[in-house]
Amino acid sequence: MIDTQPKPIADLHLRVEKPERLLSLDLFRGATMFLLVGETTELYHHALEFSEEGSFMHGLALQFHHHPWNGLRFWDLVQPFFMFIVGVAMVFSLQKRVHRADDWNKARNHIFKRCALLFAFGVMLHCVYSGELVWELWNVLTQLSFTILVAFFLFRQPLKTQIIVSFGLLLLTEILYRFVLVDGFDQPFVQGENFGAWMDMVLMGKINGGGWVTINCLPTAAHTIWGVVAGKILISNRSSSEKLKPLIIAGIVGLVVGYAMDWTGFTPIIKRIATTSFTIVSGGWCLLVLAACYWLVDVKKVKLGVFFFSIVGMNSIFIYLFTQTVGHQWVNDFTAIFSNGILGWIGANGYTMAIVTSIAIFALYWYLCYWLYKRKIFFKV
Numbered sequence: 001m002i003d004t005q006p007k008p009i010a011d012l013h014l015r016v017e018k019p020e021r022l023l024s025l026d027l028f029r030g031a032t033m034f035l036l037v038g039e040t041t042e043l044y045h046h047a048l049e050f051s052e053e054g055s056f057m058h059g060l061a062l063q064f065h066h067h068p069w070n071g072l073r074f075w076d077l078v079q080p081f082f083m084f085i086v087g088v089a090m091v092f093s094l095q096k097r098v099h100r101a102d103d104w105n106k107a108r109n110h111i112f113k114r115c116a117l118l119f120a121f122g123v124m125l126h127c128v129y130s131g132e133l134v135w136e137l138w139n140v141l142t143q144l145s146f147t148i149l150v151a152f153f154l155f156r157q158p159l160k161t162q163i164i165v166s167f168g169l170l171l172l173t174e175i176l177y178r179f180v181l182v183d184g185f186d187q188p189f190v191q192g193e194n195f196g197a198w199m200d201m202v203l204m205g206k207i208n209g210g211g212w213v214t215i216n217c218l219p220t221a222a223h224t225i226w227g228v229v230a231g232k233i234l235i236s237n238r239s240s241s242e243k244l245k246p247l248i249i250a251g252i253v254g255l256v257v258g259y260a261m262d263w264t265g266f267t268p269i270i271k272r273i274a275t276t277s278f279t280i281v282s283g284g285w286c287l288l289v290l291a292a293c294y295w296l297v298d299v300k301k302v303k304l305g306v307f308f309f310s311i312v313g314m315n316s317i318f319i320y321l322f323t324q325t326v327g328h329q330w331v332n333d334f335t336a337i338f339s340n341g342i343l344g345w346i347g348a349n350g351y352t353m354a355i356v357t358s359i360a361i362f363a364l365y366w367y368l369c370y371w372l373y374k375r376k377i378f379f380k381v
């Protein structure tokens with residue numbers, strides 16, 4: 001039952017004083033968005049296209065592309081990072097509301113509005129990709145709209161309860177894939193023949209050619225929940241070492257368990273259908289990267305690079321939408337006219353033109369974020 005009576009958020013055991021900015025979170029979020037922006041410049045595509053197969057550069061470039069099915073590459077971790085960071089940031093956002101003496105209903109209404117907008121943006125992006133009106137739910141924003149709701153409604157529960165629910169979602173995922181078997185969709189870990197693909201037929205009447213499924217939002221809600229748990233640890237009155245210890249231990253356990261599930265053949269690591277092994281191992285990496293950022297920036301006070309990356313994270317949803325729409329359709333081609341033209345005059349080869357153009361586009365997107373920051377323009381959802 002939904003509580004309709006105003007309830008001070010301060011009752012949620014958050015501190016009432018004005019929250020301090022967590023620079024490590026700014027770095028983590030900014031670096032993640034920086035990587036996502038890089039994809040829209042086609043830098044990673046060009047690096048793979050022009051590198052010799054079997055070379056070090058080719059292997060490195062592959063790490064910036066999703067694994068085709070069973071396996072794990074660096075790029076497979078970027079979306080979990082994003083969803084995990086949202087959970088961490090939720091804690092600090094609600095902490096600010098505590099300082100303003102807001103009530104729970106006001107916070108809840110804000111979350112409802114935010115999730116509705118994220119869902120709409122996600123559906124809209126698929127229309128842009130297709131060049132026509134389509135009903136597709138595979139975008140990270142539509143999935144995020146669900147994971148935020150789950151994490152928010154668990155927010156007032158004890159950490160133990162949140163963790164239990166997160167693993168309950170993973171158990172449910174295992175059950176659905178292994179035991180809900182429909183004719184033609186009875187192969188749990190085969191692309192296009194699993195429960196997730198069947199659900200896409202039910203929801204959208206189509207299957208994603210790359211093997212992505214809508215119900216990834218179910219297991220990956222654990223990423224956002226774990227982000228909330230980590231955020232509550234970081235905002236607590238514990239010492240730095242007491243904050244780092246559970247993050248590091250949980251992160252290592254996640255890696256051991258997740259990789260073991262894959263290596264033993266129990267549940268393969270498949271990012272495209274967010275198997276439980278993938279969710280656990282990527283969650284482990286999320287915790288370890290957050291711990292590393294916290295130790296480096298907030299404990300050791302190393303600030304090098306924080307501002308450069310955090311600029312991009314301060315308008316994260318805006319820059320993601322911009323680069324996926326107007327940027328991709330106009331800025332990229334506009335920049336290429338001049339960069340390729342100038343480089344062509346001096347006799348540059350195709351590889352040089354492609355890489356320099358991507359870097360130039362990258363620089364323009366970063367400067368746009370910097371321009372917005374200097375004018376204190378922040379697009380909030």
